[in-house]
Amino acid sequence: MPQEDSQMHTIVDNFIAPACEGVVDILYQDADILLINKPSGLFSLSGKNPLNWDSVHYRLVNGQEGHTPAFPHAILPHRLDFGTSGVMVVGLNAASGQHLNRQFQARTIQKRYVAMLEGWVSDDLGEVTAPIAKDKLLFPCVKVCYETGKSATSHYKVIKRLDNPRRTLVLYTPVTGRTHQLRIHSQSIGHPILGCDLYKNGQSEQLADRLQLHASDLFFEHPVSGEAMHAECPCAFE
Numbered sequence: 001m002p003q004e005d006s007q008m009h010t011i012v013d014n015f016i017a018p019a020c021e022g023v024v025d026i027l028y029q030d031a032d033i034l035l036i037n038k039p040s041g042l043f044s045l046s047g048k049n050p051l052n053w054d055s056v057h058y059r060l061v062n063g064q065e066g067h068t069p070a071f072p073h074a075i076l077p078h079r080l081d082f083g084t085s086g087v088m089v090v091g092l093n094a095a096s097g098q099h100l101n102r103q104f105q106a107r108t109i110q111k112r113y114v115a116m117l118e119g120w121v122s123d124d125l126g127e128v129t130a131p132i133a134k135d136k137l138l139f140p141c142v143k144v145c146y147e148t149g150k151s152a153t154s155h156y157k158v159i160k161r162l163d164n165p166r167r168t169l170v171l172y173t174p175v176t177g178r179t180h181q182l183r184i185h186s187q188s189i190g191h192p193i194l195g196c197d198l199y200k201n202g203q204s205e206q207l208a209d210r211l212q213l214h215a216s217d218l219f220f221e222h223p224v225s226g227e228a229m230h231a232e233c234p235c236a237f238e
Contacts, residue, residue, distance in 0.1 A: 016051050017043065017082065023067050024059050027087065027233060032224045033100070034060070034071065034090040035231045040210045042157040042228040044079035044088070060090065078109075078218075081180070084194070086113070086215025087233035091223065097224035104177075107179045112217035113172040113182060117191035118204040120161050128154045128185040132178045141198050143182050152178045154185045159238075165207060167194065169238060171216070182213060193218050212237050 022039025036056070043055040056076065063070035073089075075097030078088050089174070091097030101108045114196075131149030135141045143149075153175035160169050168191065172182050180199070184194050187199035195208030218231040 009185070014126055015034040015047075015135075016049065017041070017047070017054070020054060022219070023064060023087075024056055027231065032092055032096040033222065034074070034092060035172055036060075036088050036090060037233050038080050038085055038088050038215075039193070040083050040085040043082055044076055056088065056205045066118070072178075073187070077104055080215055081183075081211075081213075083115075083211030084213045084215060085196075085210075085236065087218050087231045088215070089218060089220060089231065103220055103223075107177070110217075110219040111174060111177075111215060114197055114214045114238055115182060116194045116208065116212035116237060117168045117186055117187065118166075118201060118207065119168065119171055120166050120192050121156075121158055121170060121189070121191050126156050126189075128152075128156070128189055129183060130188045132181060134179075134186060140180075142232070143186055144184060148231045150176075150178060152176045152181050152185070154182060163204075166222050183211075208237070214238075 020039060020042040025037040027035040027037055038056055043052060045057050046053050048053040048180050060071045060074040071092060072228060073093055075091040076089055077097050077100040080086065080088060089100060091100050110205040130144040131146055132142050132144035132152045133149040135143040155173045157171045158168055159171055174181055183193055183196050183199045192200045192204040194204055194212040195210050197205055216233055216235055220229050
């Protein structure tokens with residue numbers, strides 16, 4: 001991933017994404033929005049490095065041969081991290097994109113995620129409230145900081161606990177939307193998400209071949225009809 005020189009604080013973006021063989025699937029389509037399933041290992045937007053051109057936005061605007069047509073006016077008010085899979089809402093025109101963006105800014109859109117955590121989480125229900133700040137020495141990481149961090153809250157519910165190795169499938173409902181929030185909150189309670197390369201312990205990254213974090217549900221208002229929408233996307237590793 002990108003690195004930062006600890007003396008000069010100059011960010012060096014040397015991460016080149018491997019080719020993503022997964023397809024952006026359309027879950028729902030009308031004249032104003034798309035609901036899609038983003039594969040793990042794909043940027044939401046093309047990276048600054050020209051070699052990182054492949055992204056959800058690029059594929060939507062240009063089409064995926066044999067899979068989806070081109071949506072030349074597609075707008076992404078909603079983004080997921082490179083390793084995260086799952087449901088995203090896309091605006092198909094400027095008005096819809098702006099309306100959805102206002103909903104995200106007002107935090108009226110509710111998101112749910114499924115995550116596989118290392119070890120057994122003891123409580124069936126819980127809340128993580130560790131504040132989050134940028135880590136200037138370890139870009140692109142964030143850190144828990146009670147002095148300078150911004151408030152962050154994540155609710156979780158245990159779905160099931162598994163053996164060999166011990167791991168826990170949880171349903172996360174983030175109240176805030178900080179960068180890397182669910183990943184660092186998981187690490188902060190001693191149960192990092194499997195496959196995470198940034199927030200991990202001695203074995204959690206090696207226990208999965210991808211980040212096991214999936215956007216499973218999205219609740220929002222349709223930008224034109226005003227209808228209450230609930231988008232669902234099954235989780236591949238569940």
